[in-house]
Amino acid sequence: MKISDIIGSDPWKPAPAAPVVGFDIGSRGSKGVLLTPDSIYTTFIPTGLYMQETADELLARLLKEAKLRRRDIAYVVGTGYGRISLAYKDIPYQVVTEITCHASGAHALNPRTRTIIDIGGQDSKAIKVDPATGRVLEFVMNDKCAAGTGRFLEKAAVLLGLELDKLGDVSLQATEPAVISSQCVVFAESEMISLRARGERHKDGAAHANIAAGIHFASARRVKSLLGRVGTEPDLVFTGGVANNPGMRHALETLIGARFVPAPIDMIYAGALGAAVHAGRHQAAAAAAKQAGSAAPPRRRAATAAEKPALAHTA
Amino acid sequence: MTNSLFSADLLPIHALIEAEQQAFIADEGGRKRAGYFCAYTPPEILNAAGLRHARLFKAGSPEIVSQGERYTQSVFCDFSKSCIGAFDKEGGDPFYHAVDKLYTFHTCASMKRAAEVIEQFVPTTLLNLPRLRNEAASRDFFRSEILHYRDDVAELVGRAVTDSEVSAQIALYNKVRRLLRDFSELRKRPNPPLTGLDFLELVRGFYYLPPATLLTAYEKLYQKLARTHDDGSRPIRLMISGSIMADGDRRLVELIEREIGARVVVEDHCTGYRPFAHTLREDGDPFAALADGYLDQAPCARMKPLDDSLDFSTGLAEEYGVDGVIYVYLKFCACYGVSKLEFLDRLTASGVPVLEISSDYSVSDIGQLKTRVEAFLEVLQGQRDDRIETNSKEHVHG
Numbered sequence: 127m128k129i130s131d132i133i134g135s136d137p138w139k140p141a142p143a144a145p146v147v148g149f150d151i152g153s154r155g156s157k158g159v160l161l162t163p164d165s166i167y168t169t170f171i172p173t174g175l176y177m178q179e180t181a182d183e184l185l186a187r188l189l190k191e192a193k194l195r196r197r198d199i200a201y202v203v204g205t206g207y208g209r210i211s212l213a214y215k216d217i218p219y220q221v222v223t224e225i226t227c228h229a230s231g232a233h234a235l236n237p238r239t240r241t242i243i244d245i246g247g248q249d250s251k252a253i254k255v256d257p258a259t260g261r262v263l264e265f266v267m268n269d270k271c272a273a274g275t276g277r278f279l280e281k282a283a284v285l286l287g288l289e290l291d292k293l294g295d296v297s298l299q300a301t302e303p304a305v306i307s308s309q310c311v312v313f314a315e316s317e318m319i320s321l322r323a324r325g326e327r328h329k330d331g332a333a334h335a336n337i338a339a340g341i342h343f344a345s346a347r348r349v350k351s352l353l354g355r356v357g358t359e360p361d362l363v364f365t366g367g368v369a370n371n372p373g374m375r376h377a378l379e380t381l382i383g384a385r386f387v388p389a390p391i392d393m394i395y396a397g398a399l400g401a402a403v404h405a406g407r408h409q410a411a412a413a414a415a416k417q418a419g420s421a422a423p424p425r426r427r428a429a430t431a432a433e434k435p436a437l438a439h440t441a
Numbered sequence: 442m443t444n445s446l447f448s449a450d451l452l453p454i455h456a457l458i459e460a461e462q463q464a465f466i467a468d469e470g471g472r473k474r475a476g477y478f479c480a481y482t483p484p485e486i487l488n489a490a491g492l493r494h495a496r497l498f499k500a501g502s503p504e505i506v507s508q509g510e511r512y513t514q515s516v517f518c519d520f521s522k523s524c525i526g527a528f529d530k531e532g533g534d535p536f537y538h539a540v541d542k543l544y545t546f547h548t549c550a551s552m553k554r555a556a557e558v559i560e561q562f563v564p565t566t567l568l569n570l571p572r573l574r575n576e577a578a579s580r581d582f583f584r585s586e587i588l589h590y591r592d593d594v595a596e597l598v599g600r601a602v603t604d605s606e607v608s609a610q611i612a613l614y615n616k617v618r619r620l621l622r623d624f625s626e627l628r629k630r631p632n633p634p635l636t637g638l639d640f641l642e643l644v645r646g647f648y649y650l651p652p653a654t655l656l657t658a659y660e661k662l663y664q665k666l667a668r669t670h671d672d673g674s675r676p677i678r679l680m681i682s683g684s685i686m687a688d689g690d691r692r693l694v695e696l697i698e699r700e701i702g703a704r705v706v707v708e709d710h711c712t713g714y715r716p717f718a719h720t721l722r723e724d725g726d727p728f729a730a731l732a733d734g735y736l737d738q739a740p741c742a743r744m745k746p747l748d749d750s751l752d753f754s755t756g757l758a759e760e761y762g763v764d765g766v767i768y769v770y771l772k773f774c775a776c777y778g779v780s781k782l783e784f785l786d787r788l789t790a791s792g793v794p795v796l797e798i799s800s801d802y803s804v805s806d807i808g809q810l811k812t813r814v815e816a817f818l819e820v821l822q823g824q825r826d827d828r829i830e831t832n833s834k835e836h837v838h839g
C-alpha cells in the first residue's frame with residue numbers, strides 16, 4: 127500500500143531512506159511491517175512455538191509482497207514479548223519494548239496522539255505520549271493477570287460458544303449488560319457459568335448478548351483503572367489486536383466518556399509499525415555515522431537519539 | 442562462582458558471610474543465637490550480650506512462601522509468609538531452625554501476626570515500636586521497651602548487660618554505619634565504582650557479620666573502590682524505593698544492572714541504604730540514645746507522619762542525582778502498597794519519573810517485569826538524549 131493513501135500527500139516524516147522491517151512478536155499473534163520510502167506492507171500470523179521461525183515466516187511474506195530480496199532490508203527492529211529470542215547474522219537488528227513501539231506507531235499515523243490504550247493477547251497498557259516527539263511520557267501496564275486482556279475475551283467467547291471475532295458484535299446487541307464484578311478471569315468465568323445457567327432457553331440470544339456485554343464492561347473497567355496516572359488527554363488512540371473488537375471499543379468509550387480517534391490502518395499493526403519506524407531511525411543514524419566516519423574522525427555522539435543503543439540488546 | 446551477583450572485589454566478603462552462616466548453623470563456640478526481622482531492632486544490645494545474631498530476611502523462594510501459606514491467608518505479603526515458612530520445622534531453612542531466640546520490634550501488622558505464628562516454633566519476644574516518631578511520649582515508651590529487650594537478652598545469656606557495654610556497641614555500630622554511608626557516597630560519582638548489587642551484598646554483610654569482622658574487611662575494600670578509575674561511562678542512574686528487598690530477592694536489580702546495563706545508585710528501603718542514613722548519639726544514657734536514634738532513622742512507611750518518609754525519599758533522589766525511581770512493593774504490603782500513591786505523586790511532583798511495580802516471589806511475571814523496566818529505561822534514555830541535545834544547542838547558540 128502507498129503511504130500517501132494512508133497519510134495523505136504531505137511528506138511523511140517517519141518514512142525510511144531504505145527498506146526496513148519491524149516485528150511485533152506477541153503472545154498470541156505476530157505482526158510484521160515493512161516500510162519502504164513510499165510504501166507500507168503488513169502481515170500477521172499466529173505466534174509459533176519458535177519465535178525465530180515465526181519472524182522468518184513474517185519476513186518471507188513481507189519480502190514476497192513487497193517484491194524485495196532479503197539483502198534489500200537495511201534494518202530490523204523487534205518488539206513484543208518474543209523480541210529477545212530473535213537474532214540475525216546478515217541484517218542489523220535492535221530490540222525496543224512494545225510500549226515505546228506502540229507510542230511511535232500511533233504517533234507516526236497521527237501526530238496528535240497523546241493517550242494510547244493498547245490491549246493485546248496477554249497485556250494491556252495505557253501510554254501517555256509526547257505529541258512533539260512521539261516519545262513515551264508515562265505508562266502503566268496491567269498486573270500479571272488475564273483480566274482486561276485479549277485472553278480474557280478469548281475465554282469468554284469459548285464459554286459462550288461464540289467465535290472470538292463475533293463476541294464484540296454480539297455484545298452490542300445487549301439490552302441489559304450482565305453485571306460481572308470479578309477482577310479475576312477464573313472467578314469471572316464461574317460468574318458467567320451461573321449467569322448462563324439462569325438464562326431461559328427462548329431468551330438465549332438476549333442472554334448471550336447481555337453476558338457478552340458484561341464481559342466487555344468488566345474488562346474495560348480493569349483497563350480504565352490503568353488510566354489513573356496516564357490521563358485521557360485527546361487524541362485518544364486504541365491499539366493492539368483488541369482494538370478490532372467493537373464491543374470493547376464501545377465499553378471503553380462509555381466508561382471513559384471519550385471517543386477513540388479512528389485509525390487509518392488496522393491497529394493490530396501499531397507495535398510493528400513503531401518497530402519499523404525505529405528501524406528507519408537506526409538505519410539513518412548508522413548511515414550518518416558511516417558518512418561522518420569516512421569524512422571526519424568519529425564523533426562521540428551522532429545527531430539522533432535513536433543511534434544510541436545503550437538500552438537495546440544487540441542479539 | 443563465576444556467575445555471582447556482585448563484583449569480584451566482594452568475593453572475600455561474600456565468603457565471610459557464608460562462613461558466618463555456617464558457624465551459626467553449626468553452633469560453633471556454643472554461643473546462643475538470636476534473630477530479628479525488622480530494621481528497628483537494635484543489634485547493639487545483642488552484640489553487647491555476646492550473642493551470635495542475624496537479621497532474618499532471607500526470602501525469595503516460592504517454595505518457602507507456600508510453606509508459610511499453610512499458616513496464613515493468601516493476602517499476607519510473600520515476605521511474612523517466607524518468615525513463617527522458613528521457621529516451619531518441615532521443609533524450612535536450617536539457618537532459621539538454628540535460632541535460639543527471636544526478637545522483633547514489629548513494624549507492620551503482617552509481621553506481628555507472623556511472629557505470633559512463629560512463637561510455636563521458637564521462643565519469641567515481641568516488642569512494640571511506637572508509630573508517632575516525633576512525640577516525646579513515643580520516645581519514653583520506646584526506651585522502656587528497649588529496656589525490656591535488654592532484660593530479656595540478659596536472661597538469655599545469663600548475665601547482666603551493662604550500660605557501658607551498650608554505649609560501646611553504639612559507638613561501634615556508628616562506625617559501621619558511617620562506613621556504609623561512605624560506600625554509598627562513592628555511588629554519587631557519575632560512574633559509580635560499585636553496583637547496586639554490590640551495595641546490597643554489603644548490607645547483607647551488615648546483618649550477618651559481627652561488626653568487628655565487618656570493619657576489617659570493609660575498610661580494605663573501601664580503600665580499593667575509592668581509588669577506582671573512572672572509565673568515562675555514564676550509566677542511567679536509578680533509585681529503588683519501597684518495601685523490603687530480601688536476601689534472595691535480587692531479580693529486579695539483576696534485571697536492571699545485568700541485563701539492561703543501568704545502575705541502582707541508592708535505595709530508599711530498609712535493606713539498602715536507608716538504615717545507614719542516620720547515626721546515633723554516643724553520649725549520655727545509651728537507652729535514650731537507642732530510642733531516639735532508631736526513631737530518628739530514615740523512617741519506614743509504617744511510621745507517622747508519612748511526610749517524613751516522603752521527604753526522605755525525594756531528598757535522596759535529588760542527592761544522588763537519579764534519572765528515575767522504581768517504586769517497588771510486595772503485593773499485599775499494608776505499608777508500601779497502601780501509601781504508594783503518596784510516594785508516586787510526591788516523587789513525580791519533584792520532577793523525577795517513577796515506575797511503580799508490585800512484586801512477589803513468584804517467577805511467572807519475569808517477562809512482564811522486563812518489559813516494564815526496559816520501557817521505563819527507554820523513557821529515561823529518551824529524556825537524557827533530549828537534555829543532551831538541548832544543552833548542545835544552547836552551547837552552539839550561546
